[in-house]
Amino acid sequence: MRKTMAMIAVAGLALPGVAAAKDSTGCGVGTMLFDGQSGVGPQVLAVTTNGTLGNQTFGISSGTLGCDSSGMVDHMAELNEFTGDNMDRLAADVAAGEGETLATMADLLGVASADRDRFNRVMQQNFVRIFPSTSTSAEEVVKTTQAVMAEDSQLSTYLS
Numbered sequence: 001m002r003k004t005m006a007m008i009a010v011a012g013l014a015l016p017g018v019a020a021a022k023d024s025t026g027c028g029v030g031t032m033l034f035d036g037q038s039g040v041g042p043q044v045l046a047v048t049t050n051g052t053l054g055n056q057t058f059g060i061s062s063g064t065l066g067c068d069s070s071g072m073v074d075h076m077a078e079l080n081e082f083t084g085d086n087m088d089r090l091a092a093d094v095a096a097g098e099g100e101t102l103a104t105m106a107d108l109l110g111v112a113s114a115d116r117d118r119f120n121r122v123m124q125q126n127f128v129r130i131f132p133s134t135s136t137s138a139e140e141v142v143k144t145t146q147a148v149m150a151e152d153s154q155l156s157t158y159l160s
Contacts, residue, residue, distance in 0.1 A: 030048065031046045083141050130148065
């Protein structure tokens with residue numbers, strides 16, 4: 001397995017084209033290590049490093065590791081993926097009105113720290129609406145979260 005991964009990485013280094021940019025690999029230690037390198041190999045290695053170390057949540061929350069804690073998710077796919085990967089923890093945090101996974105979702109949505117208490121409270125108050133059943137999909141959770149935010153005068157500013 002290691003030989004296969006090494007061969008893929010070496011082959012990827014030789015392939016011209018796609019840069020290992022933040023836009024395609026996210027942020028984190030892997031992105032920083034392979035910054036400026038092009039090709040599929042560095043991108044795969046950057047994403048693998050980020051995923052293996054699990055450092056993106058910390059980076060986003062703290063605004064370190066090349067992550068921007070004030071940024072907005074550019075692609076709904078990223079928010080849907082995060083939500084799908086963390087559904088149980090997110091549901092527990094929304095029910096409690098606090099927690100790391102809920103804080104990361106707020107980060108991904110660009111909610112400022114000054115509005116976090118309000119965000120947490122509004123999400124908690126709408127738990128049943130956001131998570132109506134155990135079969136609710138990540139996409140439905142994200143869509144409903146945004147609908148709930150849109151109904152709040154303060155939180156709606158983060159949707160534009």
